[in-house]
C-alpha cells in the first residue's frame with residue numbers, strides 16, 4: 125500500500141515537473157514572440173514617422189492620430205501586449221535601434237476588432253509597408269521580389285526561396301545569389317497557429333513535419349544573420365513552438381441555433397469529416413493531404429514548393445534536427461486543415477480566394493472579383509454567410525495605383541483561382557445553412 129502511495133506520488137511529481145516545464149516554456153515562447161524580431165532592424169526609427177509621405181491619396185501633413193492611421197493604412201492591428209507606439213507586427217529593433225517587423229506582421233490578426241497572436245493577418249499589404257518604409261529610409265522603394273499581389277495574402281514562400289538562394293548548403297551567405305526559380309505568384313493565406321498542435325504535417329501542402337522547430341526559423345535566413353546567429357536561437361524557437369502548441373481557437377461570440385447545428389453535425393460527419401476530422405469528445409484529425417486531382421483548387425502554390433527547394437532544404441541544417449531528420453517533401457495536393465475557429469479565419473482556401481463559408485459550400489456563388497474594407501470590426505464581418513463582407517466587382521478599373529489594385533481580388537490571375545473544393549455543391553440550401561451553423565460551434 126505505502127509503496128503504491130510512494131510510486132503514485134513519484135509519478136505525480138514527475139507529471140507536475142513536466143507540466144511546469146511546459147508552462148515555463150510556453151511563457152518563454154510567448155515572451156519571445158512579444159519582444160523579439162530575430163532579424164536586425166531593416167529601417168531607422170524615423171522611417172516610421174515619415175512613411176505617410178508615401179501614402180496615396182497624398183497627404184499635406186501627418187494625420188493627427190498617426191499610430192492608428194499607420195496601422196489601418198497597412199492593415200496592422202493593435203498589439204495585445206506592451207509594444208510602445210507600434211502595432212502588432214512592428215517593433216523597436218534589437219538594442220532599441222531602428223524599427224523592425226516580426227512574426228506577427230503576418231501572424232497577428234484581428235477579428236471583430238480584437239487582436240490575436242496566431243490568427244493570420246488577412247488585412248495586411250506587406251508590399252506597401254516595405255516599399256514605403258524603404259523609401260522613408262532614403263533608399264529605393266523597390267523590393268527584390270513581390271511580397272504581396274493581393275492585400276491579405278503574401279508571398280511568404282517566395283521570400284523564403286529567395287532567402288535560400290542567397291545561401292550555400294552550409295548556410296553561409298553566398299557572394300552572388302544562386303540561380304533559383306523564384307516565384308511571386310503563390311498568393312498565400314496565413315494559417316491560424318492554433319491548428320498546428322493537431323497536425324502531423326504543416327504548411328498548406330503538408331510538406332514539412334509539424335514537429336520541426338527549425339522550419340519555423342526560415343525567416344532568420346535574412347543575409348544579415350550569419351548562420352551562427354541562427355543556430356543559437358533554436359532553443360528560443362523550441363519555446364515558441366511550445367507556445368504555438370498551447371494556443372486555442374477563439375469561440376464564436378454570437379448566438380448559435382443549436383437544433384440546426386446538431387443537424388449540421390450529422391451532415392458534416394457524412395460529407396466532411398473524412399478529410400477535416402471530428403470535433404468535441406474523441407476528436408480525431410487525420411492530417412490528410414488531398415491530391416490535387418480530387419481537391420481541384422488552384423495548383424500554383426503546390427507547384428511553387430519546388431523540388432529544387434525541397435532538395436536544397438533537405439541537405440541543410442534545417443532538415444537535420446533529429447537523428448532521422450525532419451525532411452521536407454514534395455506532396456501531391458493540399459492538406460485539409462482543421463476547422464477549429466473557422467468562423468474567424470476568413471478568407472478561405474490556401475490562397476484566400478473565397479470570402480465566406482457559404483461560398484466554400486457553393487462553388488457557383490463564389491465571387492470572381494471582389495474587394496473589401498480590410499477593417500476587422502463587426503461592420504466588416506458577414507454573420508450570415510460567415511466571413512468577410514465583400515463588394516463584388518465586374519471589371520478591374522484602369523490606371524489604378526498598385527496599392528489600390530492590391531485591394532481587389534481577381535480570381536482570374538495566376539495563383540488566385542477560386543475553383544475546386546466542390547464538396548458542398550450537391551447539398552441543398554437547408555443542408556448548407558445547417559453545416560454553417562455547426563461550423564460556428566468549432
Ligand code: HEC
Pocket residue numbers: 162226227228229230231250278279280281312313314315316317319320323325326327328329340341343364368425
Ligand atoms: C511574410 C509573412 C510571414 C511572416 C513574417 C511569418 N510567417 Fe509564418 N507563415 C506565413 C504563411 C503565408 C504561411 C503559410 C505558408 C504556406 O504553406 O504556403 C506560414 C506558415 C507558418 C506556420 C505553419 C502553420 C501551419 O499550420 O501549417 C508556422 C508554424 C509559422 N508560419 C510560424 C512562423 C514564425 C514562428 C514566424 C516568425 C519567426 C513566422 N511564421 C513569420 C507567413 C509568414
Ligand code: HEC
Pocket residue numbers: 328392395396397398399400413414418419421422458459460461463466469471472473474475481484485545547548559
Ligand atoms: C476530400 C477531402 C475533403 C472533403 C470531403 C471536404 N474538404 Fe474541406 N478542404 C479540403 C482541403 C484539402 C482543403 C484545403 C484546400 C486548399 O486550400 O486549396 C479544404 C478546405 C476547406 C475549408 C477552408 C479552410 C480554410 O481555413 O481556408 C473549409 C471551410 C472547408 N474545407 C469545409 C469543408 C466542409 C464544410 C466540407 C463538407 C461539406 C468539406 N470541407 C469537405 C478537403 C476536403
